[in-house]
Amino acid sequence: MSDLIYLDNSATTFPKPEVVYDFMSDFYRKHGVNPGRSGFDAAIETEEIVHSTRKMLADLFNGDDPNRLTFSYNASDSLNMIIQGLAERGDHIITTFLEHNSVLRPLHHLQINGVAEITHIPFDENGYVNPDDFKKEMKSNTKMVVVNHSSNVIGTIQPLAEIGRICKEKGVIFVVDASQSAGAIHIDMKAMGIDVVVFTGHKCLMGPTGIGGSYVMENVPVKYTRFGGTGVRSAVKTHLEEFPYRLECGTLNIVGVAGLNAGVSWVNEQGMENLHKKEMALWTKLRDAFHQIEGVITYCANNNKDQNPVLCFNVKGFEAGDVGTMLDVDYNIATRTGLHCAPKVHEGIGTFDIHGTVRMSVGPFNTEDHINQAIAAVKEIASIRN
Ligand SMILES: Cc1ncc(COP(=O)(O)O)c(C=O)c1O
Numbered sequence: 001m002s003d004l005i006y007l008d009n010s011a012t013t014f015p016k017p018e019v020v021y022d023f024m025s026d027f028y029r030k031h032g033v034n035p036g037r038s039g040f041d042a043a044i045e046t047e048e049i050v051h052s053t054r055k056m057l058a059d060l061f062n063g064d065d066p067n068r069l070t071f072s073y074n075a076s077d078s079l080n081m082i083i084q085g086l087a088e089r090g091d092h093i094i095t096t097f098l099e100h101n102s103v104l105r106p107l108h109h110l111q112i113n114g115v116a117e118i119t120h121i122p123f124d125e126n127g128y129v130n131p132d133d134f135k136k137e138m139k140s141n142t143k144m145v146v147v148n149h150s151s152n153v154i155g156t157i158q159p160l161a162e163i164g165r166i167c168k169e170k171g172v173i174f175v176v177d178a179s180q181s182a183g184a185i186h187i188d189m190k191a192m193g194i195d196v197v198v199f200t201g202h203k204c205l206m207g208p209t210g211i212g213g214s215y216v217m218e219n220v221p222v223k224y225t226r227f228g229g230t231g232v233r234s235a236v237k238t239h240l241e242e243f244p245y246r247l248e249c250g251t252l253n254i255v256g257v258a259g260l261n262a263g264v265s266w267v268n269e270q271g272m273e274n275l276h277k278k279e280m281a282l283w284t285k286l287r288d289a290f291h292q293i294e295g296v297i298t299y300c301a302n303n304n305k306d307q308n309p310v311l312c313f314n315v316k317g318f319e320a321g322d323v324g325t326m327l328d329v330d331y332n333i334a335t336r337t338g339l340h341c342a343p344k345v346h347e348g349i350g351t352f353d354i355h356g357t358v359r360m361s362v363g364p365f366n367t368e369d370h371i372n373q374a375i376a377a378v379k380e381i382a383s384i385r386n
Contacts, residue, residue, distance in 0.1 A: 004332055004333075005331070007334060007335050008334045008336050009362060010203070010310050010359065010361035012202045013203055014363070014365075015365060016206055016208070016259075017262070017266040020207065020259050020266065022262075024208065027049065028254075031258075034231075034251055035252065036050070036231040036232065049258055050252060050257050052261065053261040057215070057260075062190050063197075067242075068216050068217070068244070070215075070243065070247040071211060071253070071256075072212050072214070074211070075200035076200075078214040078247075079103055079146075081214070082175055082214055082222060083106040084106065085224065085247075086173060087116050089116075090116075091143035092139050092141045093107060093145075094118075094121060094137050094145045095107060095119070095145070095147070096121045096122075096129050096344075097122045097345060098129065098156075098158070098344070098348075099120075100179065101343070104343070116143070123156070126300055126302050127155075128159070128306070129159075131159055131163045131166055134166050134167070135170075138172065145163065145172055147176055149176050149181040150178075150308045152180050153310070153345040153346070154299055154349065155311070156300060157185055159306075160193075161193065173196070175198070179212075180308060180310075181204070181308065182199035182203075182204060183199075183204030184308060185272070185276070194217070195217045197214060198214045199214070200212040204275075206262075206264070206364075207263035208255075208256055211253050224241075229250055230245040230248070270364070275364050276309075279363065282371045283307075283309035283310075285375075286311055286360060295317065296316075296378060297313060297316065299312045309363075312351075314358065315378065315382050315385070317384075319355060320338065320355055324336070324358050331373065333373065335358050335360050336358075339352070339355075360374060
């Protein structure tokens with residue numbers, strides 16, 4: 001069997017850079033103690049890594065205060081904390097058809113519990129939302145707008161700065177799900193008018209699973225929804241208001257933080273733009289080849305600009321799941337099929353009722369040879385029925 005061709009980098013990037021594995025192992029052996037609780041050397045050094053990782057990520061998003069960069073398990077965890085910590089009874093919230101279930105579901109639960117009314121903005125035939133639609137949908141009780149920066153299904157990158165400007169004009173809180181873009185696409189919270197950015201560590205930031213978080217700008221009234229140990233001011237009966245404690249409780253995933261530190265350092269060394277350019281060149285080759293194969297249908301893959309290297313397709317005459325199985329079993333190519341935790345994207349591209357699409361997503365360790373093999377495999381599969 002040939003080596004695995006991994007084209008499921010939107011699910012999680014794999015493999016990670018060697019420095020990430022090495023640093024995690026070394027760090028946990030030498031500094032695997034509880035940070036922020038004790039005064040011995042190893043605890044202080046661990047706290048230093050935690051703080052420097054907060055700073056590295058705050059800088060990445062152009063946030064001034066590293067303490068406002070809080071850690072959680074992943075993007076879903078932080079999106080729950082942010083959405084539930086901001087929503088109040090009677091609110092109206094605007095989001096999009098591009099969202100992942102980690103946004104759709106917390107919002108849906110607010111709706112069915114009678115807390116908030118939710119409006120979903122559709123995207124156009126190329127996969128982009130129109131900022132004017134947000135303006136049209138805003139009401140006097142609109143509390144927040146939640147937008148997925150880059151779709152995990154079709155890879156399109158949304159016009160955050162324009163949406164941010166509208167939110168600022170209307171005094172509405174702007175929350176961005178940067179799960180697929182942090183570490184790949186430049187995000188400047190100040191220039192783009194973003195109030196909260198949520199990230200996950202295991203995708204383009206090249207860290208491990210089990211670590212994610214958010215950066216919350218000053219004056220964003222997010223309440224804590226969890227209570228517990230913070231390691232400081234233990235006599236206080238309530239949870240602490242100040243950041244980072246407001247959105248963190250209990251012992252941090254320090255080996256995850258260390259891995260994220262090494263991952264972000266690696267991305268910074270390589271240069272985000274360089275990585276993106278290389279991956280987009282491979283994506284373009286794949287997309288252009290698929291456009292030439294009879295019976296292969298791609299979705300929204302019309303641009304090379306404002307696009308991440310994610311390609312969704314179907315092969316006429318086959319269920320997406322069957323194509324994924326053939327790619328896996330016959331060609332050793334890892335993809336993801338189905339609705340990709342983003343059912344409304346599939347409503348938008350018309351693939352909801354046919355059980356979704358096959359998704360190939362390119363990462364930093366893919367090569368031209370991987371793409372050539374993927375093209376040859378899909379060509380063979382398409383030739384069976386066409
Ligand atoms: C756009 C988007 N948002 C949120 C998430 C959730 O990330 P996590 O599973 O790390 O919580 C994902 C994961 O695929 C995603 O693609």
